[in-house]
Amino acid sequence: MNEDALIAALAEIVAPARSRVLIGIGDDAAVWQPSRSNRSVVSTDALVEGVHFDPAWMTWREIGARALEANLSDIAAMGARPVLATIALGVPSGTAHESLLDLYRGIAASAARADCTIAGGDVTRTPVVTLAITAVGEVRATSLKLRTGAKKGDAIVTTGKLGGSRAGLCVLRDRVALEGERRDWALQAYRAPVARLAEGRWLGASTSVHAMMDLSDGLSSDLARMCARSGVGAVLDALPICHAAIETAHALGVSPETFALAGGEEYELLAAVDGRAYGHLAARFRVRFGRELFKVGSFRAENGIVLRGGDGLETPVVRTGWDSLESE
Amino acid sequence: MNEDALIAALAEIVAPARSRVLIGIGDDAAVWQPSRSNRSVVSTDALVEGVHFDPAWMTWREIGARALEANLSDIAAMGARPVLATIALGVPSGTAHESLLDLYRGIAASAARADCTIAGGDVTRTPVVTLAITAVGEVRATSLKLRTGAKKGDAIVTTGKLGGSRAGLCVLRDRVALEGERRDWALQAYRAPVARLAEGRWLGASTSVHAMMDLSDGLSSDLARMCARSGVGAVLDALPICHAAIETAHALGVSPETFALAGGEEYELLAAVDGRAYGHLAARFRVRFGRELFKVGSFRAENGIVLRGGDGLETPVVRTGWDSLESE
DSSP, X not given: OOHHHHHHHHHHHTOOOOTTEEEOBTBSSEEEEEETTEEEEEEEEEEEBTTTBOTTTSOHHHHHHHHHHHHHHHHHHTTOEEEEEEEEEEEOTTOOHHHHHHHHHHHHHHHHHHTOEEEEEEEEEOSSOEEEEEEEEEEEGGGOOOSXXXXXXXXXXXXXXXXXXXXXXXXXXXXXXXXHHXXXXXXXXXHSOOOOHHHHHHHHTOTTEEEEEEOSSOHHHHHHHHHHHHTOEEEEOOOOBOHHHHHHHHHHTSOHHHHHHHOOOOOOEXXXXXXXXXXXXXXXXXXXXXXXXXXXXXXXXXXXXXXXXXXXOEEEOOOOOHHXXXXX | OOHHHHHHHHHHHTOOOOTTEEEOBTBSSEEEEEETTEXXXXXXXXXXXXXXXXXXXXXXXXXXXXXXXXXXXXXXXXXXXXXXXXXXXXXXTTOOHHHHHHHXXXXXXXXXXXXXXXXXXXXXXXXXXXXXXXXXXXXXXXXXXXXXXXXXXXXXXXXXXXXXXXXXXXXXXXXXXXXXXXXXXXXXXXXXXXXXXXXXXXXXXXXXXXXXXXOSSOHHHHHHHHHHHHTOEEEEOOOOBOHHHHHHHHHHTSOHHHHHHHOOOOOOEEXXXXXXXXXXXXXXXXXXXXXXXXXXXXXXXXXXXXXXXXTSOEEEOOOOOHHHHHTO
């Protein structure tokens, strides 16, 4: 049973829906209705030392900021703005308090940037440092975006280039030696990702955006989830891959597309945009944010995700995480 | 630095308050304001295998239910009713999926009882099973109860007898051999505590209740927190101790009061009730719930907590957790 299957089985057990909780397990965040025109969203993410981060690769301050950003990214993916977050911190006995204070300094810096209050938490003893963060956000009912809603003909868009975070991890694991700007870009992407909060709210407010989620597990996994929830398939024909990932891929002898498809932890947003509205929306996005809203492909009726090459040939995209690639 | 001091230091780092978040770190739950007359509350608790529970001592189903009840108890302590909860589950690789499904069955049963929707979560790999649960509740602004607000002359009340959970742990650790009803009571108190949700909402709705919290860490620790937050001291003169705890105390050669003061994980509510209103409130409580609302002492202006014996002599209550007693 893989993680998705286990989560589905667990979700089924706790399934009974309740009127004021509109969206339960299965989207980036849960949604409930505090009043008629407003929606509250809540998202929980856990980070575990040795699984999700390694103190040898980044400062405690970066670890803290990154943990909150991962959560804020789920809030962004709903089109919402953050209100508050709570933190369940697990620490092994003997952990230097200065490390924990630095961890919290990172969380505080990220929270301040996002205008999100850290409003409570719990500290427990655990064998390794664990951080479970729950973020609460708010969104107008009309701006709420879910993973369902992608339609055939919709453009598949991302708010940034992909692969940087995974390239950074390759640098840290000494699998590749990048230099200069590309090295900085990759390390920054891995150590200091930033949730696309402003972009999420902006896209959420557009009626041309039919579905949205964040890219925490890599495009192949996350797009498959959006396709499954929306009942559509997808053709990818223009993956935006950052230079650092391209160089890393070449050094490792794998295709750059692998970095875009199987990488993860980048927290760019993935959205389904009305195909006819994409051009106009992308132009406005460029004006507003000074960056591209990349069109990476299109949704179609036929199930499954394929990569279409310049020759028009379609290759099925196997939904795979990075770890299975690493062990090949 | 003990847990409270560390939490205070961490809280200071993330301190900046924001208008819509009314209560941050330091109460049972954080509070924010989704609309003028309503308050939302959110509470996070983490449970760690080997620290907070041991699968040798209870079923996975019980572990799940207990974890959610601990969180719901924080919601109850605010006078609120639960809306939803999210779960961050950490599992070691190789954990039997049937155990996890049972864990969730326990959570689901507790959630159904409390009319609380399990609305999302996260599953990660961890060295031992960890469960971080965040519960969200709602309460009318006028019914919200905090730890601040206890006044000199207020009665100190609890919604039940104390010490049962700790007696159950002593049974499970083979430190004492209880029999029959007392054994059942103690094991039930430890394995299957029930958050006092109805009691919390009922007490929250009363203007005679000035402050409220739940007794998760034992009366001596929790009452000290309420005293500190309210700027008062306390005299304890009538600790309600269950028979199982009294028998266990005698068998271990410690005073029964120890079980009431240093025990924990019972999730009874602790409240400050207007001294003149206590009699009437307790009578109504008895009618409503068929149980006693125990008056265990009174708040007073003078700082510190004392235990007053039948002879009128006052003994300072040292704020101590159970673990330090165990190692004596």
